[in-house]
Amino acid sequence: MRYDISIIDDNIIQFEELERYSLNKLKNIKFTLFSDINNLNEDFDLTDLLVINIKFFEHFDKIKKILHDNILIVFLINHESDLKKISKIRNFDSIYNPLNFDDLSNKIGKYINLIEKKPLIKKEEEFSNSIIDNISYPIFSTDGHSIIFSNEHFFKLTNCFSLDELNTKYKKIKNIFHKEEDCFTELNKKWLKNPKIVNTKVCILDEEKNKRFFSLQKIFLTHNNTNIIILNDISHEIEHKNELFQLLYTDNLSKFPNRTKLIEDLQNKTLILEAVCLLNINSFKEVNDFFGHNVGDSILIDVAQLINKKIKKYSHLKLFKFPSDNYCVISTLDDKATFIELMKNILDSVYKNVFIFEQYEIDIRMTAGISFSNKNNKLITADIALQTAKKENKDYLVFFDELDKFQEYENNMHWTKKLKSAFIHDNIEVYFQPLVNNKTLKVDKYECLVRLIEENGKVISPYFFLDISKKSNQYKKLTRIVLEKSFKRFEHLPFEFSVNISYEDIESADFLDFIRSMISKYNISNRVVFEILEDESIKNYQCLVQFIDEVKALGCKIAIDDFGSGYSNFEHLLKMNVDYLKIDASLIKNVATDETSYKITKTIIEFAKNLNLKTIAEYVENEQIFNIVRDLGADYSQGYFFSEPIAIPNVSEFQKKMNHE
Known part of the structure; x- marks a missing residue:
């Protein structure tokens, strides 16, 4: 095969020397010299390689129009500065004057090799493109x-x-x-x-x-x-996520951001609270009962709009619509006096306003609790101030530490003492609540729940002592007692069982070693499910993800508890290798009566199915709720409709009850 090389240069002597050199060194090569660009003939566009002296660069645009797209170009340059002229040209190389024939010969050999490979590469590309096209x-x-x-x-x-x-x-x-x-x-x-x-x-x-x-x-x-x-x-997944975002983070009635959105912003540190005011409509139940829910809903919307009108010119203030007849105004600016005056102005405006619905004219009043506390949670302390203001018949109250210190101290001491006694006398027990497979109506799993047994035999819920155990440094001991008793109970039972753990457990340096020792002792790793509550205590999600990967490697499974509550984070969920989502009880208990709860529950179940996750409906308290969650596609149900937490797993009694019903 012959290759055509065109040279644009006015050094005829150098060209003649190159021709003599090529007779022995370069076979099947035809050189053509063009010393004047006006002499470029019609065969020029068929050349395989162009060698052009940099002095002809000003004519390059004209020359380029004649060339085919894939031609290889070598510029003869005099100085390194010439490289700047040609830097934007594709498929170029360069060689210095005076011309070194050996260097040029090597470059020509390399380019000929590339040219010979082009048909093969083209066939490969055509083959690849035909596959890609399908x-x-x-x-x-x-x-x-x-x-x-x-x-x-x-x-x-x-x-x-x-x-x-x-x-x-x-x-x-x-x-x-x-x-x-x-x-x-x-x-x-x-x-x-x-x-x-x-x-x-x-x-x-x-x-x-x-x-x-x-x-x-x-x-x-x-x-x-x-x-x-x-x-x-992934448009469907994004649309799904946005729809769920609206359902989760917006009040369905007023369309203002809700409590869940505020909690999410606080957790993500997109808001730094300097002040919080909780406002509540006085005797709103009477308005609902007397005028009806349509009137009540209209007032809730009007009050939200009135409050927003008062604060919208302040960029540091924001309104959140809390459940029922509650509102929350937050400030990111530290200006106590101005904030209090503005809240007083809102209370006065609500009092002076006449709310009209059809033929009704309705007067209402509000009470407010304000907190600037830097020691305690501002939402909690604002609520304490609100409840105290209501008890004392005040329009508003600003939280001060003495409002709840004594009561909190007294309660902490009481339950710390009871916990200590329970540890000494081995009165920490585990109760078990069955999880029913919604397709087979059989018990597939149990959740293990901690209980404190008082000296008189009374069974105490963790609601009363779990937080105290954390404050009194007894939580670590409590968790490990529950884990070991649960593992021991299910060692010879053919069921999966779940145990609740927190981020405090996970970040404990020796917690994973404790789990490994329990799994080694009882050999039931493939039946253990660790339920993790995703809440505000989580400081390092990488630590959480690493823990999940570690226990999954041991053969255990992971469930995210209370999913759909204020702290659920969908971005984080996608990064965690979990098996189950337990839908929050606040959604399930209202799924039959509240449209928003129904929509959120449905969306979570669909979301989980897209991720191949199993869903568990908590707080299934009656047949109506059970039928709804089952129809929505939840995989398991748990609640008092089937069984309260029991001291010993007893499947036969449960099955008799279901058969009887």
Whole structure:
């Protein structure tokens, strides 16, 4: 095969020397010299390699129009500074004057080798493209400058019909992606060359200008220095997440952010509270009972709008609609006097306002509790101030430490003493509540629940002593007693069983070693489920994720408890390798009567199914709730409809009860 090499240079002597040199060194090579660019003939565009003296660079644009796209170009340069002139040209090389024939010969040999490989590479690309074209995802490939391949799905997505149209529509590669929060847009050569980045989220406007979200995956092809970009459509998951966000974080009636949203912002540290005011409508139940719920709902909305009107000009103030007839105004600015005056103004405005609904004119009053406490939780202390103001018939009260110190101290001492006695006399026991498989109606699992047995035999719920155990440094001991007694109870029983642990347990240095020792002793790792409550105590999610991975490696399973409560975090959930979601009791107990609870429960179940997670409905207290959660697709039910927590697992009695019913 013969190769054509064109040389644009006015050094005829050097060219003649090159021709003599090539007779022995370069076979099957035809050299053609053009000392004047006006003499370029019609065969010039067929040349395989162009060698051009830098002095002709000012004519390069004219020369380039004649050349085919993939030609290789070698510039004859005189100085290193000449490289700046040619830096933006693709597929170029350079060699210094005076010409070194051996160097040029080596370059020609290398380029001929590349030319000979091109047909094979082209066949491979055609084969690869035919495979890619039949993949159902939108796919394109790029060299960092332009799109060099697109399958039919990407053409359809962008409403384009050719590569020329694509590259005209998107002048730069990064223009393919629409700017959207949390979405990547900076696709460029630097990003493409980073081997650590292989997957990210992007937004693209489709042919109807709708936002479509994709998980972007890139694959680097070494043979031609290009990247294949694969787009996996995740629009449904994003839409699902946004819908769930609205249900979880917005009050269904007033459309203001709710308590759950405030808790989420506090947990994520997007809000730093300097002041909190809780406001409550006095005797609102009487308004509901006398005028009806439609009137009551109208007043709740009007009050929210009135409060918001008073604070909306202040950027540091924000309104949250709490459950029932409660409202919360927070401030991120430390200005106590101004905040108190503004809250007094809101109370006065509500009092003076006449709320009208159809033919009714209704007067209402509100009570407020305000907290600036830096020692205690401002939401809790504001609530203490609110309740105290109501008891003392005051319009408002600002929290001060003495409001609850004595009562708290007295209560702590009482239960600390009881816990100590229970440890001494081995009166910490584990009770068991069955989890029923919603398809088979059989008990598949049990949850292990701690109980304190008083000297008179009375069974005490952890509600009274669990928090005290943490404050009195007895929680670690309590958890380990529950774990060992649970493991021992189920050692010879054919059921899965779950035990509750907290972040305090997980971050304890020797807790994982304790679990390993229990698993080694009782050999039941494949039946243990650790229930973790995701709450405000979690400071390091990496620690939590690492713990989950460790216990999963031992053969255990993981459940997230109270999912759907104020602290549930969907971004974190996607990073955790869990098996079960236990839907929060506050949702399940209202699922038959409250539309929002029903919608959130339904969305959580669908969300879990998309992630191949099993769902457990807690607080199934009656047949109506059971039928609803079962119809929604929950996998398991737990609650007093089936059985209260019992001292000894007794499946036969439960099955008799179900058969009888």
